[in-house]
Amino acid sequence: MKRSRHVALALLGTAAALSGCDGRDAEGTIFQSLADCRQFYDEDICRTKASEAETLHAQTAPKYQSKAACEAAFGGEACVETPTPPPGQEQQASSSSWFMPAMMGFMLGRALSPPVPLHYGPPSAAGPAPQPGRQPVYSAGSYVGSAPAGATRARWSANAPASPRVAALAPPARGGFGATGRGYSGGAGS
């Protein structure tokens, strides 16, 4: 016999169930502060993922030219200023800053997935009906999960106190692998 007698999968079925067809996780754990995150992951992971989430958020959140326009959509005190222009408007010199809904946290799926930045959606936004006692949260315009009802419009703060150990370390170099392959279309397999 030249076939495996038995093919058992310890992890794969479970992992696959979490993965949407578009490659983006549909589930994960939502963190609204570094302290939240540190209960689950190492400080370094939390800081790295939070920083990635902030970058992604600045790139993907809806942008408005005035704070008033943003607040009209997302509610009072919900918006923050950002220097990152919306896609396609990088050349527009008339407005050097923009307003976007504040990041309220981020979601981490599996270890390999990028973090998903989250902000509260507009009060009237379409999407799945929120469960009683929970408010919908949104990422880049699409519904991804629910935040506990107790979550207020608290803003994400990456400047929360860090442990002295982390503060004392020089940040390691990262991102030194993978760039060559990104220069080609398609994957790394053959």
Place this chain on the structure above:
Amino acid sequence: VKRRRVAPRPRWQAKLEGLGLAWHTHEDGRPYWDESVAYELTAAEVDTLEAATNELHRLCLAAADHVAADPELMDRFLVPRQFRDYVATSRRRGDPHLYGRFDLAWDPATGPPKLLEYNADTPTCLVETAVVQWFWLEETHSGADQFNSVHERLIERWKAIGALMPPDGVLHLSAYPDIDEERATVEYLADTLVQAGLAHKLIGLEDIGWSEADGLIDLSGAPIRFWFKLYPWEWLVRDQFAPRLLEDRTGIIEPPWKMLLSNKALLPLLWELFPDHPNLLPAAHHPLDGDVVVKPVLAREGANVELRRAGTAALATTGPYGESPRIWQRAAPLPAFDGNHVVIGSWVIGDESGGIVLREDESPVTGPRSRVVPHLFA
């Protein structure tokens, strides 16, 4: 070899997704995995393929030893000069390796299987081979056999590699997290690691860091001592962190010497070392007469391949590797079944033949649009 039309299992797409294979259908709706077709081999044909695979792997190891003893040859393989010693050392000390996949052309009516190339570094189709076609057989032809013990052999191979690691050693597995196929491949390998009793961590390729004190590190700052990379060496040696690899503080799978085998310059070298071997096709770094296939030394997934008949381009694929130096290989016509050209992917796990996966295509050049089809034998 016979090609048969068979009835696909009801809801086969959901079954594949349950096994972690979400990319079963191309964007245009054509199948990537096609179970409306199955190939039926004889036991004697399977024995021929197994013997040819073991023989070809033996030749390839001899070629790697040859280059390790004469590192000047690495120029032909476009190995950066500063990596020559690193590659040669890794071969001489016998750094362990996990797997590879030969692409073979074989029409049993005309002669022995012929080597097209060796995907010895980052072979794809692993989940398709080891898991998907195995469950297809189990659910549709449970009494039949299949040339496929890839899953069991992977677990055994990990145990052998684990025996070379310290008892508390952790193996990091990396991939591009946004490419489904690659993420699923490392998740499957993580599964086999668990079953082999080894500890592992997954990390996005671009999340890997480096520090003076620990060398390559993961997101928690822990050193990466053992690393399954799923990223080709020819790209790794051109990345920003490439000089860090020369510190040689991390055991990498596939090991550096595999960059000699996953490279089209292997084909002319094999022909030089083993001329007229029945499983090899004539190959050279210069034009050959007759029907030839011209391939870039460094290329992937059938890109920039040109089929030339009597000096004239008969068929060419596009791709991003147009600037790479070429090799010439005598064309081995792929057998066609109902107009479908078949390439046999033949797996080597550790140093032994472990099974096959078949891909068919209307085009005589197999590429990423080819269909993966199941097989069985009586």
